[in-house]
Amino acid sequence: MKPPPPxxxxxxxxxxxxxxxxxxRVRWSVADGRSTLVRVREHTCMCTYPVYELCSGGxxxxxxxxxxxxxxxxRESPWMRAQVTRELWMRILTGQAW
Numbered sequence: 001m002k003p004p005p006p007x008x009x010x011x012x013x014x015x016x017x018x019x020x021x022x023x024x025r026v027r028w029s030v031a032d033g034r035s036t037l038v039r040v041r042e043h044t045c046m047c048t049y050p051v052y053e054l055c056s057g058g059x060x061x062x063x064x065x066x067x068x069x070x071x072x073x074x075r076e077s078p079w080m081r082a083q084v085t086r087e088l089w090m091r092i093l094t095g096q097a098w
Contacts, residue, residue, distance in 0.1 A: 012045040012047060013042075013043050013044050013045040013046070014042075014093060015044060015045050015047075015048060016044050016048075016050075016052060016092055017093065017094055017095035018095055019095050019096075019097065020095050020096070023091075023095060023096055023097055023098050024096060024097040024098075025097070025098060026063070026065075026077050026088065026092070026097055026098065027077070027078060028065055028075035028076065028077065029075060029076055029078075030074075030075060030076075031064070031074045031076045032076075034057070034058065034079065035057035035058040037057055037058075038055050038056070038057035039055065039057065040053045040055050040064075041056055041061075042054040044093070049066065049068055049069055050065050050066060050067045050068075051065070051066040052064065052065055052066075052089075052092055052093075053066075054085065054086070054089045056082065056085075058079075060079040060080060060081065060082075060085075061079070061080060061081070061084075061085035061086070062076050062077050062078065062079045062085060063076070063077040063085065063088060063089060063092065064076055064077075065077075
């Protein structure tokens with residue numbers, strides 16, 4: 001007998017490292033609904049805040065930030081080419097940006 005498939009609650013995601021004192025500050029802005037279709041490519045674990053999502057939509061990529069528990073306040077990084085956004089994503093995960 002096969003075990004049941006894992007639930008999405010079983011996957012916690014990666015944890016972003018706390019930003020160091022010389023970390024680059026991202027220009028977060030309030031989400032403006034620029035695209036109705038957005039795909040979340042990766043995300044950090046929801047057990048610590050802020051939570052980040054690497055997203056794409058409309059031919060560009062961006063990062064969402066949920067700074068507080070409850071997820072009712074959402075901020076977005078500038079929309080950029082996928083490669084540039086991926087570099088920013090890695091900087092956030094490694095504590096080089098916040």
